[in-house]
Amino acid sequence: MSPYAASIYMCNYMALQTISQKKKKNPNITPFTIMATVWAFSSPFLISNSSLSRKSIVACEKITINKSQLKDVPTMATPVRRSGNYPPSLWSYDRIQSLNSNYRGEKNMLRLQTLKEAAKTMIYKDNEKVENPLKTLNLVDDLQRLGISYHFENEISNALENIYYNYYETSEKWTTMDLNLKSLGFRLLRQHGYHVTQEIFEDIKDDSGNFKGHLHNDIMGLLNLYEASYHSLEEERILDDARDFTTKYLKESLENITDQHLSSLISHALDIPLHWMVPRVETKWFIKAYEKRSGMNPTLLELAKLDFNMVQAIHQEDLKYTSRWWNETTWDVKLSYTRDRLVESYMWAVGTNHLPPFSPLRRIVTKVVAMVTTIDDVYDVYGTLDELEQFTQAVARWDINSIEELPEYMKICFIGLYNSTNEIAYYTLTHTGFFNLSYLKKAWENQCKVYLKEAQWYHSGHKPTLEEYLENAFVSITMPLLLTHISFLTSVSSTEEILHSMERFENIIRYLGITLRLVDDLGTGTDEMARGDNPKAVQCYMNDSGATEDEAIMYVNTLVLNTWKKLNKERSGVMNSQIEKELTDCGANLIRMAHFMYHEADGHGTCPEVVKSHILSLLVNPI
Numbered sequence: 001m002s003p004y005a006a007s008i009y010m011c012n013y014m015a016l017q018t019i020s021q022k023k024k025k026n027p028n029i030t031p032f033t034i035m036a037t038v039w040a041f042s043s044p045f046l047i048s049n050s051s052l053s054r055k056s057i058v059a060c061e062k063i064t065i066n067k068s069q070l071k072d073v074p075t076m077a078t079p080v081r082r083s084g085n086y087p088p089s090l091w092s093y094d095r096i097q098s099l100n101s102n103y104r105g106e107k108n109m110l111r112l113q114t115l116k117e118a119a120k121t122m123i124y125k126d127n128e129k130v131e132n133p134l135k136t137l138n139l140v141d142d143l144q145r146l147g148i149s150y151h152f153e154n155e156i157s158n159a160l161e162n163i164y165y166n167y168y169e170t171s172e173k174w175t176t177m178d179l180n181l182k183s184l185g186f187r188l189l190r191q192h193g194y195h196v197t198q199e200i201f202e203d204i205k206d207d208s209g210n211f212k213g214h215l216h217n218d219i220m221g222l223l224n225l226y227e228a229s230y231h232s233l234e235e236e237r238i239l240d241d242a243r244d245f246t247t248k249y250l251k252e253s254l255e256n257i258t259d260q261h262l263s264s265l266i267s268h269a270l271d272i273p274l275h276w277m278v279p280r281v282e283t284k285w286f287i288k289a290y291e292k293r294s295g296m297n298p299t300l301l302e303l304a305k306l307d308f309n310m311v312q313a314i315h316q317e318d319l320k321y322t323s324r325w326w327n328e329t330t331w332d333v334k335l336s337y338t339r340d341r342l343v344e345s346y347m348w349a350v351g352t353n354h355l356p357p358f359s360p361l362r363r364i365v366t367k368v369v370a371m372v373t374t375i376d377d378v379y380d381v382y383g384t385l386d387e388l389e390q391f392t393q394a395v396a397r398w399d400i401n402s403i404e405e406l407p408e409y410m411k412i413c414f415i416g417l418y419n420s421t422n423e424i425a426y427y428t429l430t431h432t433g434f435f436n437l438s439y440l441k442k443a444w445e446n447q448c449k450v451y452l453k454e455a456q457w458y459h460s461g462h463k464p465t466l467e468e469y470l471e472n473a474f475v476s477i478t479m480p481l482l483l484t485h486i487s488f489l490t491s492v493s494s495t496e497e498i499l500h501s502m503e504r505f506e507n508i509i510r511y512l513g514i515t516l517r518l519v520d521d522l523g524t525g526t527d528e529m530a531r532g533d534n535p536k537a538v539q540c541y542m543n544d545s546g547a548t549e550d551e552a553i554m555y556v557n558t559l560v561l562n563t564w565k566k567l568n569k570e571r572s573g574v575m576n577s578q579i580e581k582e583l584t585d586c587g588a589n590l591i592r593m594a595h596f597m598y599h600e601a602d603g604h605g606t607c608p609e610v611v612k613s614h615i616l617s618l619l620v621n622p623i
């Protein structure tokens with residue numbers, strides 16, 4: 001007998017042995033079960049590593065056989081499940097519940113009010129021409145970075161309108177401006193929806209296309225030009241060249257600059273440009289930098305610190321609330337092989353919108369991110385393909401009676417998701433009168449379907465092209481799921497407007513989702529491939545083009561820049577719709593969070609020190 005035939009014989013023998021033992025315990029075992037079990041034993045040898053063989057293995061319970069040659073394939077009995085090897089949470093329930101702040105109450109409110117009144121007069125006097133645009137623009141920039149501009153929206157909007165029409169609208173008005181004024185104005189005005197053309201920078205190059213020599217002395221101008229260049233649209237070559245030139249020049253200049261304040265501003269900007277920076281993270285960093293600046297305004301500094309601490313007190317209450325909810329789901333214990341990331345999920349929510357009135361948005365975003373993190377691990381790592389198909393169907397049916405067939409851990413997962421989502425819909429119903437459950441359900445159904453497709457690709461060994469991959473992956477990265485929830489939680493309460501905007505919003509959601517996906521893949525792809533996952537953006541491009549890994553990473557980084565440009569364009573088209581503007585800002589902030597979370601490591605998966613210290617600094621310790 002050949003070794004091959006012998007192995008099949010052995011398998012069949014073992015299967016029959018096991019079945020006869022099982023039959024003693026369960027006389028209802030049928031001939032079909034026997035045949036299926038025999039086939040299950042032998043089939044892995046015949047169809048090695050195929051999804052069919054995996055299914056058949058899973059179908060047979062409590063039978064063991066050494067199948068070490070099959071990658072990820074368990075022994076016959078209970079499926080051996082892959083592990084994410086994620087570390088446990090760093091944040092205990094008791095620690096979160098013990099958070100407390102001194103920055104609540106009327107005394108703080110009154111002081112904040114006084115400081116606000118004092119600051120208001122500095123910004124803009126109604127109907128007067130802004131005589132010193134650089135001074136006003138610098139003040140607006142400081143207010144934004146200090147995190148207090150939301151107190152002065154009207155004043156800032158009036159000041160920028162005045163500056164745009166007096167200084168930036170037409171090219172004759174640019175002639176007297178220096179690089180710094182042009183760059184700062186360009187960035188702030190584009191950010192606020194004014195279209196300042198890239199031609200404003202045309203004269204910074206000489207006839208042979210090089211940047212003019214004297215610009216090298218204007219380091220603040222170059223820093224502001226670098227920041228401005230990230231507000232570019234596609235095909236804006238002057239800005240592309242400006243980005244390349246300033247990046248190189250600023251890096252080199254760091255070696256010679258002796259001014260500590262300036263060199264820390266430059267390093268910070270080179271690390272992550274301001275346009276890609278999470279506003280709340282920037283605020284914490286900038287308050288410290290501003291404090292050391294010569295000539296800083298003590299009123300603004302006090303206002304910024306007090307505001308930061310008061311807003312942090314609100315965030316702590318959100319976090320305590322969501323941690324009680326998470327504790328009640330018991331997912332951290334019952335689904336302990338998945339990531340337990342409640343606090344990190346709350347960080348995503350703070351990044352999305354940190355402003356005081358948006359607690360409901362943050363609380364719901366936290367729930368969705370915490371749940372989808374767990375469910376992502378079930379699909380990526382823990383579940384078998386059979387189970388994942390069943391779970392996907394259960395979510396599509398949204399029927400509590402249809403879960404009998406699910407394994408225990410999936411019952412917990414399904415009912416947890418079902419209860420929390422119904423509760424979220426109940427919140428919207430009681431606060432707006434609109435019952436949005438069908439939209440939330442649909443978003444979860446789509447999420448699970450694209451997760452299932454990725455699992456099917458993995459199990460069948462299918463290698464999608466980058467295009468095919470992104471078509472699925474811009475959804476699987478959760479952008480549509482999150483924005484569906486967020487659309488009912490902005491400052492706009494008209495249901496008609498919300499539903500209408502979601503329909504018009506398709507392009508933007510796609511660009512937002514693609515960018516979020518690419519940044520996530522750049523941060524987590526290597527670990528995911530090591531633990532076994534379908535190819536991510538970098539690997540898809542390598543397969544498509546034959547590029548090396550380094551070349552593919554460079555390519556994906558260029559795609560990130562280019563989709564940001566598309567987003568800049570789309571955002572400029574929604575400035576007149578409050579809800580679309582708010583949704584786009586939340587989506588862009590999620591991408592900023594990904595730049596932040598995955599900058600140095602997989603900040604969502606591996607709890608690195610750097611994210612821990614940011615969480616302490618943003619959510620736990622006051623300034």
Ligand SMILES: CC(C)=CCC/C(C)=C/COP(=O)(O)OP(=O)(O)O
Pocket residue numbers: 348369372373376380476477478516520524528590594604
């Ligand atoms: C971006 C946001 C807000 C995500 C929510 C949590 C989540 C699923 C993170 C990515 O995990 P991952 O890197 O394992 O994702 P995937 O498996 O889809 O690549």
Ligand SMILES: [Mg+2]
Pocket residue numbers: 376377380
């Ligand atoms: Mg994953």
